[in-house]
Amino acid sequence: MALGGAMTGKGQPAPGGNGSPAFRGDGGARHLLEACGISRTAGGKRLLDGVSLSLDRGELKVLIGPSGGGKSTLLQCIHFLTPPDEGDVLLDGESAREMSRKNICLFRREIGMIFQDFNLFDHLSARDNVAVALRRVKGLPKKLAYERAASELERVGLADKWALYPAQLSGGQKQRVSIARALAMDPKVMLLDEPTSALDPELIGEVLKVIHDLHDGGMTMLMVTHQVGFAKHLTREFLFMEDGRITERGSPEELLKDGSGTRTSDFCSKLSEIQGGP
Template sequence: MFSALFSHSAASTADFSHLEQASVEFRDVNKRYGDHQVLNDINLTITPGEVVAILGPSGSGKSTLIRLINQLENLSGGEILVDNKPTGRLSGNGLRQLRSRVGFVFQQFNLYAHLTASQNITLALEHVHGWKPRPAQERALTLLENVGMLEKAHHFPAELSGGQQQRVAIARALASSPQIILFDEPTSALDPEMIGEVLLVMKALAHSGITMIVVTHEMQFAREIADRIVFIDGGQILETAPPEQFFRQPSHPRAQRFLQKVLNPLHQELL
């Protein structure tokens, strides 16, 4: 389904233009807001093409962790590397190229209300990456088709359901052929009946070659698509494990309590 999505990228001279798959490495990463320590000495390596699910209770630092990767938040300490290149001091063209290689899907879709679905995708291609209108439009239509939204190409966000808007947002995040895509609780703003259509798109994207880091509360989804679970609480990584190991026999007491709370009685069905 997604085999054609990564075959074309805009010309660029920035450092990240050569990436096909990309690793992400956190080295002693810290994040503070004033006196509040949100992340504390995070060390984590995500390998190229890996699908990682970030789990943990609300307020544990999950969303902050992924927002640091493409500088939606600034580091307070430590270093983040994408494909072995530090990202903390990038600016200008370097930062734009990094963000073209690191797609981001937000909780609240963040589509431009005055633009159609296709225009939401072509906007950055034309005005940031220098694409001509016709290839940008062709790219947008291909992406919309791949997420099952081609018939809505000329609809505005207000004319779309939440699940449809999020599928457009995923298509937009894929527009610049990223090697990493970050999902920040992509189903949390959706009605239950709309969640499935977004998860199906994400399942199709998983293991296509792109590196995926997914902050989610969808436990069954995480178990099915992730190569690895990273459990965070209190701004610290408490456990990393393959999904089957994590869901059947988590080693950290806090992870055990978390699963008992969020999966019971579903937890028994998973065992």
């Protein structure tokens, strides 16, 4: 088990953290995505405190931890939706910090983001929700955009729901449309922010199946979730986040084994009690 974020608090760089700015200048990218020393303060509160992590191609990492620990803020900072006060994000070795506003838009296209509240465009049908960015951002002709939207909706099992509007879809269907919308942009990495937390227990399975399929297909993902039972079978690394720092990281087996005494194990056992499962 390894402890710490960019720095553990005991002055040790976290393995895989790559918090050193010197890493930026090493030419080729060692990892597909790297967050280096991300910090963010808002309203006088330190939301993120020098968090670092990296993702290799095809890798899935899972962020867990109590609410208010900074998980969602970290995803938004990695996506540069909320630019971090300090630190940088490198995608394929390219620094987001040094990009112009226009290039930040291109950077964001490369990273798919799934929100816990779906954030579908209410005034557009499922097909248009998927096609709108293809047309307006990627500049695809309408016909091609609709064809691509149809194939992405089919991929998430919603081929027959293309004409429905968000208000006519169930929570699980809305989340699958939002996944299809992100996938249509051919992202290199997907960030998933509690994709099942706003769903009824009966609808969670359909979304988890899509995420499972994406992982099998080699998609690189960073997922915030409380579905520990599901996540531990997919990931090789759990990152436990609390008070704006990654305080523990390691394999699920390592962190969750009986008697490990880790904060992760303690948190997950409380989750299991609430969720009524392992």
